Amino acid sequence: MKTKIRDLSHDGRGIGTIDGKTIFVENAYPEELVEVKITKEKKKYLEGKIVEIIEPSKDRIESICSDFYRCSGCQYCDYKYQAQIDSKINRVKSNLKRLGNVEVEEIKAYTMEDFYNYRNHIQLKIKDGKIGYVDKENYSVFTLENCVVAPKNTKRIIDILQDYPEIFYYNLIGLRENHEGKLMLILVENIEGLKFEKGHGYSIGFGSSSPFPERFPGLIEKLKEENVSHIYENYNTNPKYHYGQASIKAYGEGEFQEEILGNKFILSPTSFFQVNRVQAEVLYKLGIDNLDFSKDDKVLELFSGIGTISMELAKKAKEVVGIEYSEKSVKDATQNAKENGLENTEFLFGKVEEKLDAFKKDYNKLLLDPPRAGADKKVIEKILEIKPEKISYISCDPATMARDIGLLIGNGDYKVEKVDMVDMFPLTSHVEVICKLESNRR
Ligand SMILES: C[S@@+](CC[C@H](N)C(=O)[O-])C[C@H]1O[C@@H](n2cnc3c(N)ncnc32)[C@H](O)[C@@H]1O
The missing domain is CATH 3.40.50.150 (Vaccinia Virus protein VP39)
Incomplete structure (x- = not known):
């Protein structure tokens, strides 16, 4: 079925009409005529995927990211910047x-x-022996090749971590970068149903077992070479959220510092900070x-x-x-x-x-x-x-x-x-x- 895309939705999908019903088409841009396959039929709208781009938008370009078509992170890697704006x-x-x-x-x-590597905070999922982003087709995790928005050292840090089988006990990795290019690594363990008591911590979890350097021999030294200055372990009792409320510092001197408009800030692993x-x-x-x-x-x-x-x-x-x-x-x-x-x-x-x-x-x-x-x-x-x-x-x-x-x-x-x-x-x-x-x- 064919549809002409007239607009973009809040989540970056092209909006068209088929048989009088609105259809949201992934990776389709305004002015494009596309052949689509309907993937979901709701009472008030349809969802679809492109089978063929019959008339491409003048603003469609070759994707600047090799993982774009499977990654659930970005929506416009193959759309001209001015058209995005x-x-x-x-x-x-x-x-x-x-x-x-x-x-x-x-x-x-x-x-x-110049928006390359603009993000100072990313989250990487860990699943089935892989560290990376989520594939939007099947929700599996794929290993990153060259994320254009993540901090520069991301891929090298993943490669280092992957050599440690114990890393796969964690569920998520957070990476934060400050104004000096120093990095904070946050290793998140989901512990559902466990209650965190202030001042007492958890009775189970990595925090109570042997110290971090013993569990990961040589890891800190390797990460230091990639500018990692702080490592935290975080315990998450509600996987609906990325991080839990409890973090324990595994490595790093003092607090992780950030600077904005000349003011200095202490940045905790889970605090909000513009990305x-x-x-x-x-x-x-x-x-x-x-x-x-x-x-x-x-x-x-x-x-x-x-x-x-x-x-x-x-x-x-x-x-x-x-x-x-x-x-x-x-x-x-x-x-x-x-x-x-x-x-x-x-x-x-x-x-x-x-x-x-x-x-x-x-x-x-x-x-x-x-x-x-x-x-x-x-x-x-x-x-x-x-x-x-x-x-x-x-x-x-x-x-x-x-x-x-x-x-x-x-x-x-x-x-x-x-x-x-x-x-x-x-x-x-x-x-x-x-x-x-x-x-x-x-
Ligand atoms: C978009 S952030 C802005 C933070 C800060 N202005 C900045 O730019 O770093 C929103 C903040 O609101 C806080 N927040 C969310 N809901 C709140 C509520 N109902 N009452 C108070 N704070 C809330 C969050 O913890 C977060 O720090």
Whole structure:
């Protein structure tokens, strides 16, 4: 069956129509005429795969990654960069219109022309004696050849690890890279049903058996040659998540350090940190500029993580209060503020939707950077009560951001001043977007 692709979906699939029904076609691009095989038939839509590209898009190119067609990581390795950007801008515009009832004429894109190895954090699955990414056809794990977005040393580190049969007791490997090219290796063991008790650890698992260097003779030395400075073992009781809450350091001096906008950060194995450091700096600068600071400003920062934005906010404002529900991140943020010599920050541990109740109207600026789900409705209602003069909303999901913005502007309390898009995730369909809102009522 043939279909003409008219658009791209949020997860990067081409959208067409067959017999009046919408069809999502993997790896098909707008303007293409494709012959498809239907792979799934749902009540309201179909899913399909390309059998033949009859008329290719002018933006289709040869894939820059040899594993692209089986890997579940990237969506656009064979699509021109500018076309990726255009599709992301269109998506933000249409989400804002459809879900937020706001029309934005111009969205500026902050692009990344040299995007090779942009990721500072990847996860590799371990299955059936293999370390690598997941094959989207059959969910098996394939050994990486040349991932174009992963840290440069990834393949060499995998080769080293594969020589140790004990490595296959783990379920997942995390690899994080800092601004100096130093690497943190996180070895994750899934232990379902096991309860972690604070201060006591687990009764089973590698953490309680012989020390790491005895279990992996010579491994640390080999990894050091590849710039690995820290190794952690992590215990995961819920495989729904990549990491569990408990990590034990197996090797490394002090804490793993990262730097952004000149500020220093302690990075714990499981803390949130933007995966693209270069573009994160662009994003944070925009997010902060949106608040048009003066020295007397008091800022509320919701979903503050380890304080990556807070440190810079604190240099511009009188006071910054961050709210974050990862206890470890709150501890790290507090420590980070100290290390950066900042005395006007406070980090509160708890859910934003609960902690925000304590705040009155004297916070005149607000920045929020929620996870993909966006902010809870209660959070938006509370923001409307606090009535900050300016709001800077950073989001990795334009749909939930549009929904939340719709609520903020719905009664005429706020107006949208500007929307920008920062290409944080080249070669994928993910979008990072940032919106400046101003109060109409203050
Ligand atoms: C997108 S990250 C932003 C972190 C930080 N702004 C940064 O750029 O590094 C979202 C953060 O919100 C936290 N979080 C998620 N849901 C939350 C909630 N309901 N209340 C408080 N924090 C939450 C996560 O732990 C994570 O650190």
